[in-house]
Amino acid sequence: MDFIFISSIILTLTVPAHCGKVLVFPHEGSHWINMNVLIQELHSRGHQITVIRALDSWYISETSPHYVSMTVPFSLGGDDEFYRSLVSRQLQIKRQRQPAWTRFRLDMDLKDRFSEMHRKICEMVIYIIENDPALLEQIKQANFDLMLTDPANGGGVVLAHYLNLPLVFNVRWTIHGEAHFQIAPSPLSYVPFSLSQLTDNMTFLQRTYNMLFYTLRSFLYKRTVGPHYSALCSRYFGPDLDYFELFQAADIWLMRVDFVFEFPRPTMPNVVYIGGFQCKPSKELPRDLEDFVQSSGEHGVIIMSLGTLVGQLPLDIADEIAAALAQLPQKVIWRYTGERPSTVGNNTLLVNWLPQNDLLGHAKTKVFVSHGGTNGIFEAIYHGVPIVGLPLVFDQDDNISKMRHRGVAKVVDIATIDRSIFKDALQEVLNEPSYRTNMQKLSRLHRDTPLKPLDSAIFWIEFVMRHRGAAHLRTDSYKMPWYSYHSVDVVVFLVSIVSFIVFIIFKVIKCLCCRLCAKRTRAKQD
Amino acid sequence: MDFIFISSIILTLTVPAHCGKVLVFPHEGSHWINMNVLIQELHSRGHQITVIRALDSWYISETSPHYVSMTVPFSLGGDDEFYRSLVSRQLQIKRQRQPAWTRFRLDMDLKDRFSEMHRKICEMVIYIIENDPALLEQIKQANFDLMLTDPANGGGVVLAHYLNLPLVFNVRWTIHGEAHFQIAPSPLSYVPFSLSQLTDNMTFLQRTYNMLFYTLRSFLYKRTVGPHYSALCSRYFGPDLDYFELFQAADIWLMRVDFVFEFPRPTMPNVVYIGGFQCKPSKELPRDLEDFVQSSGEHGVIIMSLGTLVGQLPLDIADEIAAALAQLPQKVIWRYTGERPSTVGNNTLLVNWLPQNDLLGHAKTKVFVSHGGTNGIFEAIYHGVPIVGLPLVFDQDDNISKMRHRGVAKVVDIATIDRSIFKDALQEVLNEPSYRTNMQKLSRLHRDTPLKPLDSAIFWIEFVMRHRGAAHLRTDSYKMPWYSYHSVDVVVFLVSIVSFIVFIIFKVIKCLCCRLCAKRTRAKQD
Structure with a gap:
């Protein structure tokens, strides 16, 4: 194993006195996009970043102007094809209206696969360090100030404990589920469980569903992913130390939501809300794109993107979507990497990639057609653009449902979509002013903070x-x-004492009554 | 009643376009000091403030450069002598080690008296408005942007609802007790109930005490102060609207603590921590005071003040304190308005008033002898000066206990104090470096915020x-x-269903068994 490779990197770390050294254990996949925003900002402020990555990481490149990488000689096995195929399987299940259970099982498979992968990377890093005392000494001398990790996988948590580093989370999901549920008391009467698509105002039956959903999912999450980390913790830290304990000891939770997105709910003093931290004012568009946008005249533009992973759709759906778009007077810019649908209209520009933030910030943009990933939603909120949601997988249904509840999004079901349904949805959002008004109100609330979310994140990392x-x-x-x-023990104790006292009083009264009766009987007999 | 008086004031309100109009319903007594800090800052930023006060208010003057007052023709009845006498009675109870119950009853008397007083002011304002439609029209035209109130009394809450104004709290205590307990889920297993002097790390017996203490106090608070406001709400808003509901509808809670003072506990998104918002860098001392301080040489100075209300102490205690102070090499500045104790040493300067913030910020100040009011404690934290606590009444024991737990204060019991005990306490804090080191660490944490607490308060009011x-x-x-x-209804529902199913299964099995037995018996008989 390539010991020297790692140690040579660590030795390069020298930073100005007021800056720090941050060790980053990211989560593979789209979460990396979020982490990279933080890394770039930290780097721009003079901090030195070291990123742990796998040998054949899908997203995290080995060289970067913003960080040095610590490549672990572990292969993820193939590219993110596995990930993409999972997404198509989920999509298929949804289209065919297969039971929720099938989808849930697939979700668990994914969790399981990710957990195993990250446990292995973590194990590998510890293994290498354990077998090379000189390297351990060097890491200690490198004197990292903290571990920044996304606890959607637990590797960073375990490694931080191993290296005795303070811990900062860049978090929305943890290995056990949504982050709030792991740290703050969350009464199920008004806190909808993640993915339930419920709101904070539930009927009796919805509250019942919420409780059942919570109980089942929490149980299964713990059962599926728990063992990976329990085994790891047990091996390195002895049987008494639980993964959950290490994880809860995190100093700061940089939570990637805020309360224009999330319903109000209890929180904790070490939770910092950084929802929309990646948003920024739009820049000028490239000349050709700007010309295309301007050619839309008063009708404006529709932007459509279904996220990093879903560049293409089943052809029949793509055909219906393209046909609906073709009937509108607006111009359309659609990020689409699949086979060109036959129904694409003259008003529609298909592109492999689009400057999403700059387009959403353009004055001519009227609607954002989105799959409902959190990043896209926050960009839409930031720029005040209403949404037509086409949620596909993961938390997207739940995210879009939150936006619909706020009157800023119309949802289209991928299982029933056709050109007429999709066109109606677009026209409703285009022509009903409340969608735009509500979204712009949300945008004003979201932007009105004493500190920008990204500055807030950096402040607390530096803290x-x-x-x-x-x-x-x-x-x-x-x-x-x-x-x-x-407080079950206290309640049982107090109830026992009260019961005991009542019992004694009851016994005494009974005894007295018996004696009294006996006396009277005797008196009568006499 | 002086209707014109009120209406003439309202008509004077004109503010620049970007500024607002704030109606303030303060709490009489020392809480006014806090509210006044906010008022002055709001005024300095161009906002127009109207303060509701009683005809003979103890603290709130009728004229001020920072606000216009809306004087209600209601008399508090005497000066704050009642308040002061209550303090001496509490002190007496404490010195004589009378049962906690006696002290608690006195506390309830105070609550009751305050509640009645504020209900009457509120009632009076509503009465005047109700009986003068023209005045109501004027108030509406004055177009207040929000009500800023201290919910230690409920008048502001009721009036805000009557005037349909957004509500901001400047809060630590509410009419029902400590503020967190009213808004955030507070598990009694690690959240010590206010005044209990417990920490967030409790033994089983402490947790039991915490639960009993919480149950009793909450019950009595609600019983003592509830009726005042229920009656008022019922009269003006009908029987369906509870005071507690109006109070919970507050938009922002500016909480006068932070987590270097308070133990970490759950909170809510609309709670903003402004603990220490009154603190500011020290200014130069007046010439004579500076000379006195400098004359202390390397030994430094001890600052002693027991708060706004306790300017004097029983003479025997004052004598013991003065005698202890006289034995120290330090110079002492003691705010004391009572009869001069006979034992006062040459090193001790008795003053009627002292520039507390400027003295605490002075490099020569070594120790702060304090009663443990929150304001004084936050000033000590801000300037990093360790404390010798002499808690007297109200929440002071609990406050000082929190500081002792953090290793920045030594507590002296007023019931057992003598010159030797007091001197030992002072010497311990003077000579044991950990007190100062810990306090300076606390000070660094307290000051290290992205936004100063006062700026934070103003930001959220303006929000x-x-x-x-x-x-x-x-x-x-x-x-x-x-x-x-x-979720009691949901749990009962689910348990009922499960019980029903179990019952049916049990019945079916029993029935089958019976039939099987009967068959066998018949078979045998055949």
Whole structure:
């Protein structure tokens, strides 16, 4: 194994006195896009970043002007084809209206695969370090200030504990599910469980569904992904240390949502909301794109993109979508990498890639057709562009459902979509002013913060550097056994005492009554 | 009643376009000091402030360069002598070690008296408005942007609802108790109930005490102060509207603590922490005071002040304190308005008033002897000066206990104090470096915020002006009945279903068994 390769990187780390050294353990896949925004900003402020990546990482390149990579001699096995095929399988299940259970099982497969992958990378890093004391010494001397990780996989958490580093999360999902549910008390009566598509105002039956959904999913998440990390923790830190405990000890949770997106719910002092941290004012478009946009005249432009992973759709759906778009007076820019649908109109420009932020920020943009990934939604909110949602997989249904509830999105079901349904949805959002008005109100709320979300993220990362953690913001209550945390022991104790007292009083009264009766009987007999 | 007086004031309100009009319903007593800091800052940024006050208000003067007052023709009845006498009674109870219950009852008396007083002011304002439609019209035209109130009394809450104004709280205590307990889920297993002097790390018995203490106090608070406001709400808004519901509808809670003071605990998105918002860098001392401070040489100075209300102490205690101070090599500046104790040393300067912030910020200041009011504690934290605590009444024991837990304060019990105990406490804090080191660490954490607490407070007040509230940050879950909020109905429903199914299965099995047995018996008999 390539020990020297890693150690030579660590030795290059020298930073100015006021800056820090950050070790990053990212999550593969689209989450990397978010992490990279933070990395670039940290780098621009003089911090030195080291990113852990696999030998054949899908997204994380080995060389970058913003970080040095610590490549672990572990292969992910193939490119992200596995990931893409999973997405198509999910899409197929959805189109064919197969039972939710089938989709859920697929989701679990994905979790399982990711967990295994990240556990292996983590294991590999620790293995290499353990077998080379000189290297360990060098890492210690490199003197990292903190570990920045996305706890959608647990490798960063374990490694941070191994290296005794303060821990900062860039988080929306953890290996156990949505992040709030892992850190803050979340009453199920008004906090809809993630993916449930419920709101914070539920009927009795919805609340019942919410509770069942929560119980089932939490149980299965823990059962599916738990063992990977329990085994790892047990091997390196002994049987008494649970993964969940390490994970809860994180100093700061940079949460990739805010409350124009999320429903209001309890939170904790060490949770910092950075939803929309990747958003920025739009720049000028390239000449040809600008000309195309301007040619739309007063009708404006529709932007369509279904995210990094879904560049193409089944041809029949693509045909219907293209046909619907062709009937509109607007111009359309559609990011599409698949076979060109036969129904594409003259008004539609198919592109392999589009400058999404710059297009959403353009004054002529009227509607954003989106799959409902969080990044896209926040960009739409930032620029105040209403959404036609075509949710496909993962959390997209839930995300778009939140936007629909706020009156800024119309949802189209991929299972029933045809040209007429899709056209109607587009026309509704184009012609009903409330969609735009509501979205612009949301945009004003989202932008009206004392500190920009990205600045806030950097402030709290630097805070952890300055103070070697943020222990005063973090409760240690996770260390309590569940029955103590929920005061079950205290309640049982108090109920027992009260019962005992009532029992004694009852016995005494009974005894007195018996004696009294006996006395009277005796008196009568006398 | 002086209708014209009020209306003439309202008509004077004209503000620049980007600024707002704030109606303030403050809490009498020392809380006014906090509110006044916000008012002055708002005024300095161009906002127009109207303050509601009683005819003979103790603290809130009728004229001010920072606000116009709306004087309600209602008398508080005497000066704050009642308040002061309550303090001495509490002190007496404490010194004589009378049962906690006696002290608690006195506390309730105070609550009751305050509640009645503020209900009457509120009632009076509404009465005047109700009986003068022209005045109501004028108030509406004055177009206040929001109500800023301290919910330690409920008048502002009721009046805001009456005038249909967005509501911002400047809060630590509400009429029902500590503010967090009213808005955020607060598991009693690690959230010590206010005044309990417990920490966030409790033994089983402490947790039991915490639960009992919470149950008793919450019950009594609600019983003592509830009726005042229920009656008022019922009269003006009908029987269906509860005071608690109006109060929970507040848009922003500017909470006068932070997490170097408070233990980490759950919070809500509309809670903004402004602990220490009154703190500022120290200014130069007056010449004579500076000379006195400099004369202390390397030994430095001790600052002693027991708050706005306790200018004097029982003479025997004052004598002991003065005698202890006289034995120290430090110079002492003691705010004391009572009879001069006979034992005062040459090193001690008694003053009627002292520039506390400027003295605490002075490099020669070594220790702050404080009663443990939140304002003083935050000033000590801000300037990094360790504390000798002499808690007297209200929440002071609890506040100082929090500081002791962080290793920045030594507590002296007023019931057992003598010159030797007091001197030992002072010497311990003077000579044991950890007190100062810990306090300076706390100070660094407290000051290291992305936005100064006062700027944060103003930002969120202005946010509410800009958006006419902050509904997206506020949960509506308080509208649910308690059994729904705690999912009791859902759990009962699910348990019933499961029980029913189990019952049916059991019945079927029993029935089958019976038939099987009967068959066998018949077979045997055949």
